[in-house]
Amino acid sequence: MTEETRPRKKQPRRSRPITPARLVAFEVLMAVDEDDAYANLALPAKIKEFGLTSNDAGLATELTYGTLRMQGFYDTVIANASARDIETIDLVVLNILRLGVHQLLNMRVATHAAVDESVNLAEHMASLGAVGFVNAVLRRTSRHDLEDWQDFVTRDISNAEERLSVLYSHPVWIVRSLKQSLEAEGRGEELEALLAADNVNPRVTLVELPGFVDTNDEVEGEPTPYSPVGMSLNTGGDPTRFARVREGVVRVQDEGSQLAALTLSRGVDSSEHEQWLDMCAGPGGKAALLAAEAEESGAIFIANEVIPARAELVRHALDVLPGVEVITGDGREIGETMPNTFDRILLDAPCTGLGALRRRPEARWRKSPKDVGDLTGLQAELLRSAILALKPGGTLAYVTCSPHLAETRGVVEGALRKYPTVTELDARQAISGVTMSALDLAGDSKSVQLWPHRHGTDAMFIALLTKSE
Structure with missing residues (x-):
C-alpha cells in the first residue's frame, strides 16, 4: 500500500x-x-x-x-x-x-x-x-x-457504444438501453444528443397549482413551452425566495412530470363526482398537481404511499389541500381491497430513473441491469392491481421516469396480453389536447415518450389504459 x-x-x-x-x-x-x-x-x-x-x-x-x-x-x-x-x-x-x-x-x-x-x-x-x-x-x-483527453482515452476503443460510454460518462449498459429505446422510435441517430443532454444542467421549472395562483403573482418566470401550468425561472438562485413557493402553491417540478399528471386529469373528458387515486404518490409532486386538478373538477382524490416516511412527505406536499386523504399501504393490494373503485388512477411506478439522470447524476453509477429485472416484476404487479381498482370505463395512466423499453412498452404490452378486457387509449391524442405547443413524438405506438434532448424534460413515459368490465 x-x-x-x-x-x-x-x-x-x-x-x-x-x-x-x-x-x-x-x-x-x-x-x-x-x-x-x-x-x-x-x-x-x-x-x-x-x-x-x-x-x-x-x-x-x-x-x-x-x-x-x-x-x-x-x-x-x-x-x-x-x-x-x-x-x-x-x-x-x-x-x-x-x-x-x-x-x-x-x-x-x-x-x-x-x-x-x-x-x-x-x-x-x-x-x-x-x-x-x-x-x-x-x-x-x-x-x-x-x-485531447477525449481523443486519448478513446483511441483504442472500436465499439461505438463503449466509446460513447466513456465520452459521455454513462455505463455502457445504459447507453445500449437508451439506443434501443430511440431506435424503437426510428430515431437512433439521436443517441449522442441524448447522452449530451443528460450532462447539462436542466432549467429550473415550476408548477403553479391550479386554483391557487393569479397571473400577477411575483414569481419571475416565463411560460414553459408545453405545460399550461408551468414556468421556467428567468434567473437562477433559490426558488424559495418567492413567497408563493414558500407557501407551497408554486413548486419546483419538471415539465415532464406536469404533463404526465395533466394527461390524466385533462386529456380525457371528466364527469361529476369522480374518484381519483395516485397509487404510488411519494414524495408528492404529481399528487399535489392532481389533487388541485381534482378539486377544480369536483373529484375526490386519494393518495397512497407504501413507505410511512414517504407518506409523510406526501401529506406535507398536500398541506395546501387539507381535505385530501393520504393512505399508507402496498399498492399491489389496492386492487383486491378496492376493486372497480376509481375513475382515474395514476400509477407512477417505481423505476430505474434513467429518465432523470440530469437531476440525479449519481443514479447512473448505482443502477445495474439486474435492477431492471427486479423492477419490471414490481411494475407488472402494480399495474395488475391498478387495473383491478379501475372502474370499467375509467382511465389509468401508467407512468415511469425511465425510457427503458422493458419498463415502458414491455410492461404495458404484457398487461394488454394478459388482460383481454384492457385496451390502450391514445395518449398522444390526449396529451395534444393539453400542451401549449405540439410535441415532436416519434414511433408508431399510442404512448408518449418525452426526452431531455428533444423536449427539454425528463424522459417521462406515459401510457393510458382503460377496461371494459
Missing part, C-alpha cells in the same frame, strides 16, 4: 482555509459514496449548513453535479494520469482528484487555482503523502485540454 492510498487520515488544519464551495462539494461527494446519499437532497442541506452566498452556492452546485455526471470519464483520465487503477486510490483522494479534473477540463477555472485549491483540500482532508500525489496527477492532467 502506498502512502497516498492509505486510509483517510486528517492532517492538522493549515493556515489557508478551504473555500466553502469546494468544501461543500467535497462533503457531498463523500456522502454520496459513503452513505448512499442523494445529491439533490444532500447538496441543499450542505449549502444551508454552511450559509453559502448565492455565488458560492452556484459554484458548489456546478462542482458537485458536474463531477458526478462526468465521474466515469474523469476516473479514466485519473487512471491514465496517475498510472494507477482507480480501485487502488483512497476514496478521499479520488474525490479530490475528480473535483480537480472537473475544474481543469470543464470549468473556467485557472489551472493554478484548480491545482492549488485541490492540493489545499488534500492537505486538510487526506494523508501527507496524498498531497504530492494530488499535485502530480492534476499537473499531468492540466498538460492537455478536454479534447
Whole structure:
C-alpha cells in the first residue's frame, strides 16, 4: 500500500482555509459514496449548513453535479494520469482528484487555482503523502485540454457504444438501453444528443397549482413551452425566495412530470363526482398537481404511499389541500381491497430513473441491469392491481421516469396480453389536447415518450389504459 492510498487520515488544519464551495462539494461527494446519499437532497442541506452566498452556492452546485455526471470519464483520465487503477486510490483522494479534473477540463477555472485549491483540500482532508500525489496527477492532467483527453482515452476503443460510454460518462449498459429505446422510435441517430443532454444542467421549472395562483403573482418566470401550468425561472438562485413557493402553491417540478399528471386529469373528458387515486404518490409532486386538478373538477382524490416516511412527505406536499386523504399501504393490494373503485388512477411506478439522470447524476453509477429485472416484476404487479381498482370505463395512466423499453412498452404490452378486457387509449391524442405547443413524438405506438434532448424534460413515459368490465 502506498502512502497516498492509505486510509483517510486528517492532517492538522493549515493556515489557508478551504473555500466553502469546494468544501461543500467535497462533503457531498463523500456522502454520496459513503452513505448512499442523494445529491439533490444532500447538496441543499450542505449549502444551508454552511450559509453559502448565492455565488458560492452556484459554484458548489456546478462542482458537485458536474463531477458526478462526468465521474466515469474523469476516473479514466485519473487512471491514465496517475498510472494507477482507480480501485487502488483512497476514496478521499479520488474525490479530490475528480473535483480537480472537473475544474481543469470543464470549468473556467485557472489551472493554478484548480491545482492549488485541490492540493489545499488534500492537505486538510487526506494523508501527507496524498498531497504530492494530488499535485502530480492534476499537473499531468492540466498538460492537455478536454479534447485531447477525449481523443486519448478513446483511441483504442472500436465499439461505438463503449466509446460513447466513456465520452459521455454513462455505463455502457445504459447507453445500449437508451439506443434501443430511440431506435424503437426510428430515431437512433439521436443517441449522442441524448447522452449530451443528460450532462447539462436542466432549467429550473415550476408548477403553479391550479386554483391557487393569479397571473400577477411575483414569481419571475416565463411560460414553459408545453405545460399550461408551468414556468421556467428567468434567473437562477433559490426558488424559495418567492413567497408563493414558500407557501407551497408554486413548486419546483419538471415539465415532464406536469404533463404526465395533466394527461390524466385533462386529456380525457371528466364527469361529476369522480374518484381519483395516485397509487404510488411519494414524495408528492404529481399528487399535489392532481389533487388541485381534482378539486377544480369536483373529484375526490386519494393518495397512497407504501413507505410511512414517504407518506409523510406526501401529506406535507398536500398541506395546501387539507381535505385530501393520504393512505399508507402496498399498492399491489389496492386492487383486491378496492376493486372497480376509481375513475382515474395514476400509477407512477417505481423505476430505474434513467429518465432523470440530469437531476440525479449519481443514479447512473448505482443502477445495474439486474435492477431492471427486479423492477419490471414490481411494475407488472402494480399495474395488475391498478387495473383491478379501475372502474370499467375509467382511465389509468401508467407512468415511469425511465425510457427503458422493458419498463415502458414491455410492461404495458404484457398487461394488454394478459388482460383481454384492457385496451390502450391514445395518449398522444390526449396529451395534444393539453400542451401549449405540439410535441415532436416519434414511433408508431399510442404512448408518449418525452426526452431531455428533444423536449427539454425528463424522459417521462406515459401510457393510458382503460377496461371494459
